Amino acid sequence: MIMTSEQIEKIIESHRGHFEVEGPGLSLWQGVSAQLDDRAQKRHRLWQAIRSAAAVVALVGMGAALGIYLQPAPVVDGGIAALVDPQFAKMEADYQQRIQEKYQQLVSYEQADAVRADLERLDEAMAEIKAELEVAPPGKEEELVRSLLDTYRAKVYILERVLSRIQMTNPEPIELGTTESSNSLI
Amino acid sequence: MHAITSPAEEHKHLKLDYASTHQDIVEKCKRGNRRAQFELYKLYSNAMYNVCLRMLRHEQDAEDLLQNSFVDVFTKLHTFRYQASIGAWIKRIVVNNCINHLKRNRLRLEELEEEHAKETAPEPEGGNHQGVATKAEIERIRKAVLQLPDGYRVVFTLYAFEGYDHKEIADILGVSEATSKSQYSRARQKLRKLL
Numbered sequence: 001m002i003m004t005s006e007q008i009e010k011i012i013e014s015h016r017g018h019f020e021v022e023g024p025g026l027s028l029w030q031g032v033s034a035q036l037d038d039r040a041q042k043r044h045r046l047w048q049a050i051r052s053a054a055a056v057v058a059l060v061g062m063g064a065a066l067g068i069y070l071q072p073a074p075v076v077d078g079g080i081a082a083l084v085d086p087q088f089a090k091m092e093a094d095y096q097q098r099i100q101e102k103y104q105q106l107v108s109y110e111q112a113d114a115v116r117a118d119l120e121r122l123d124e125a126m127a128e129i130k131a132e133l134e135v136a137p138p139g140k141e142e143e144l145v146r147s148l149l150d151t152y153r154a155k156v157y158i159l160e161r162v163l164s165r166i167q168m169t170n171p172e173p174i175e176l177g178t179t180e181s182s183n184s185l186i
Numbered sequence: 187m188h189a190i191t192s193p194a195e196e197h198k199h200l201k202l203d204y205a206s207t208h209q210d211i212v213e214k215c216k217r218g219n220r221r222a223q224f225e226l227y228k229l230y231s232n233a234m235y236n237v238c239l240r241m242l243r244h245e246q247d248a249e250d251l252l253q254n255s256f257v258d259v260f261t262k263l264h265t266f267r268y269q270a271s272i273g274a275w276i277k278r279i280v281v282n283n284c285i286n287h288l289k290r291n292r293l294r295l296e297e298l299e300e301e302h303a304k305e306t307a308p309e310p311e312g313g314n315h316q317g318v319a320t321k322a323e324i325e326r327i328r329k330a331v332l333q334l335p336d337g338y339r340v341v342f343t344l345y346a347f348e349g350y351d352h353k354e355i356a357d358i359l360g361v362s363e364a365t366s367k368s369q370y371s372r373a374r375q376k377l378r379k380l381l
Contacts, residue, residue, distance in 0.1 A: 002381075003323075003378065003381055004378070005374035005375070005377070005378055008327060008374070008377060008378065008381070009346055009374075011319040011323065011324065011327060012327065012346050012347065013346075014319075015319055015324055016347065018321070018324050019236070019324060019327075019328050019347070020232065020233070020236045021236060021239065021328075022232070023231060023232040023235030023236065023252070024231075024235060024249050024252070025231075025232075026228070026231075028231065028249060028252060028253045028256075029224060029227055029231075031253045032223075032227065032253055032256045032257055032260075033220065033223075033224075035253070035254075035257045036220075036223070036257060036260055036261075039257070039261065040218075140254055142286070143254075143258070
């Protein structure tokens with residue numbers, strides 16, 4: 001039977017419920033629940049890293065110059081966020097730039113080894129997110145990039161706090177012999 | 187004195203209702219109560235699956251989007267302030283995720299508009315159809331909607347099935363209201379041809 005557009009609309013309006021098909025039911029819930037657990041664990045690990053970094057900031061503030069010379073200037077990487085959205089890519093590049101600047105300032109001071117350990121822990125978290133991003137299912141990339149940007153933000157925060165404490169207690173930077181670069185810690 | 191009800195009896199009173207806030211469940215979900223999250227999932231997952239399926243057409247994509255959308259729902263729930271019903275709020279997250287997915291796969295409304303601009307045809311005589319339909323007719327319409335090109339299908343689904351108006355659709359899709367209207371009009375014509 002030929003129907004007009006109005007009749008089609010009317011049928012949809014009067015039988016909306018009949019157009020519904022049976023969904024996957026409760027089978028998807030396991031996936032939702034697992035993803036929620038995974039996120040909670042990641043958030044927990046990130047906060048652990050931030051908390052321990054905060055403890056290091058306090059330690060440095062008390063004048064504990066126990067450390068080693070940190071390796072200088074990391075290099076900005078290709079920008080994985082560009083795969084998802086140019087806006088994210090720009091933000092990622094900005095964060096990397098800021099981290100690099102702070103890092104260059106930091107390597108000119110004697111520093112506690114623990115600072116390096118905490119930054120490395122954040123690097124591990126970022127590497128995990130980046131690896132996930134490469135195999136992310138549709139709709140997941142944006143959320144992962146946001147996590148990545150959160151981690152950059154945490155790193156900038158830690159570097160700023162460490163630097164400000166160091167500069168308060170030890171305003172004179174040390175002389176560095178070389179300016180070799182490293183890809184880590186960004 | 188309050189009567190004591192079992193969780194099973196309690197659940198009988200919960201029904202999918204776009205006007206309801208389900209405040210008790212929502213508050214428990216906000217506190218991370220997994221059982222409450224499961225209750226909310228049970229209430230809305232089937233309706234949201236149908237939204238995904240109409241928007242994306244493919245069952246596997248619909249399931250993936252549904253799963254990710256519910257993760258988003260629970261992680262963003264702390265921002266829900268009861269300005270709308272919880273059903274409408276969840277649906278908006280699902281719809282936005284579907285649109286983002288389609289945009290990543292090159293959803294282009296304007297191009298479709300150009301391509302099909304000459305497909306207009308006069309409406310046939312209507313007969314006596316008064317909106318009462320058989321199962322077979324409903325199934326034919328449902329399948330025909332899924333055959334519409336992406337741009338048409340998205341606008342048609344949002345307007346005819348999900349109850350958004352053209353202004354809301356324009357906001358969701360980031361296009362003008364006129365584009366939404368013209369896509370809808372062409373979707374109707376195309377649908378009629380498919381039937």
